[in-house]
Amino acid sequence: xxxxxxxxxxxxxxxxxxxxxxxxxxxxxxxxxxxxxxxxxxxxxxxxxxxxxxxxxxxxxxxxxxxxxxxxxxxxxxxxxxxxxxxxxxxxxxxxxxxxxxxxxxxxxxxxxxxxxxxxxxxxxxxxxxxxxxxxxxxxxx
Numbered sequence: 001x002x003x004x005x006x007x008x009x010x011x012x013x014x015x016x017x018x019x020x021x022x023x024x025x026x027x028x029x030x031x032x033x034x035x036x037x038x039x040x041x042x043x044x045x046x047x048x049x050x051x052x053x054x055x056x057x058x059x060x061x062x063x064x065x066x067x068x069x070x071x072x073x074x075x076x077x078x079x080x081x082x083x084x085x086x087x088x089x090x091x092x093x094x095x096x097x098x099x100x101x102x103x104x105x106x107x108x109x110x111x112x113x114x115x116x117x118x119x120x121x122x123x124x125x126x127x128x129x130x131x132x133x134x135x136x137x138x139x140x141x142x
Contacts, residue, residue, distance in 0.1 A: 001081050001083065001108060002081070003082065004096050005101070006079075006085050006089075006097060007097050008071060009095055011074040012095065012097070018097055021041075021043050024053045024055065024098075025053065027076065027077050030057055030067045030070055030071055030077065034061070035060075037057060038054065039056075041103050042103070044101065045102075058075055064080055110129060112126060
């Protein structure tokens with residue numbers, strides 16, 4: 001699951017749209033997590049170049065919905081899993097920032113009893129998730 005950078009069109013109109021990762025140094029940011037109010041965006045572009053950008057967030061939260069709403073209200077740029085912002089991209093309340101760059105990836109794991117001890121219902125659920133998960137939460141255009 002790729003993480004992308006998002007901001008509101010109003011925020012970008014007010015501060016300018018970043019054209020390179022270094023432009024993020026001059027922007028307000030929002031951060032997932034409650035730990036120290038500093039952070040780093042580890043960005044990678046489509047040709048494999050990598051860069052680390054430090055930031056001091058305006059807001060830190062463990063709740064992605066709070067951060068998504070704060071970004072939509074124009075409080076700064078946020079890094080979130082791509083699938084969490086599909087509706088906001090569609091309605092225009094958020095746009096992708098630096099669309100040729102990702103801000104990391106997360107791995108999703110399914111924990112279940114040993115393969116030998118799986119009940120038929122657990123097996124059906126695992127198969128369904130494997131068959132449909134990428135379509136539901138994989139990278140989306142935008």
